[in-house]
Amino acid sequence: MFTLISTLILLIGYCTAKQIDVTEEAIFDIAIDGKPQGTIVIALFGHETPRTVANFAKLASVQGFKGKSYRNTRFHRIIPNFMIQGGDIVRGDGRGSISIYGGRFADENFNIKHTEAGLLSMANSGPDTNGSQFFITLVPTPWLDNKHTVFGKVVSGMEVVNQVAAVQRDANDRPLQEVTITRSVTRPVNARLTIPSQ
Template identity: 60%
Template structure:
């Protein structure tokens, strides 16, 4: 996946196959409902959550937190935590961006085979 949005000390966002931040349907259709679990919190860096534009608008986009982001609790479905490689995530979080938080260089995550 390409990371199309980076906000220093907040998050990096990817999962849009177009790489623009405007695309990305889920495997369940265009969008799917939130799956919020009260016991899962945005407690620090490395939390993986669904990006959305409001309740029940999850598609394919996700973000990785770079810091505690408690104001997102109950609004974005958490589905994981970075198990290894946080140094790379933190480095990506420091990438230079334009005024729309788009990175100047292209960054992507690839599945290791």
């Protein structure tokens, strides 16, 4: 009986998890009001979402794209128990967003769901309006499924994400302290992650 129950638990766990290939990592050093807070390392799912990852990885690289990168940009929107948002390489305040494809680009797919904290997903203003802005979830956010493309996961530095989430903010969820990505680099990786699928 115990063996049967154990097998069922394993099968249920297997059926509700998804194996994802990691092709690159983005590494962000974070400062709050100029004071270093630590490093966030994000695994990127380049096989599952190649166009989305190519866009993000180029903007996260040292070279950037046409003089634009995530280095020295801010997290401009913070909502505790939801997400932190950044990536406005145009204006820095959430009103700008461009991509390496010229303007906005289409939603790639919604294969990965917003099932846990630490997932990296594209911020948009409606269908097919992806640019440079992204967010990191602080909790599972299933209401965003089939609306925003998940393309990575924080694999180190979630405590730094939570420090950012704890920054005081105004009535419009704008942080009252400057939260900055002071260093942004990428590196190739060959690994696999398990993501809850529901």
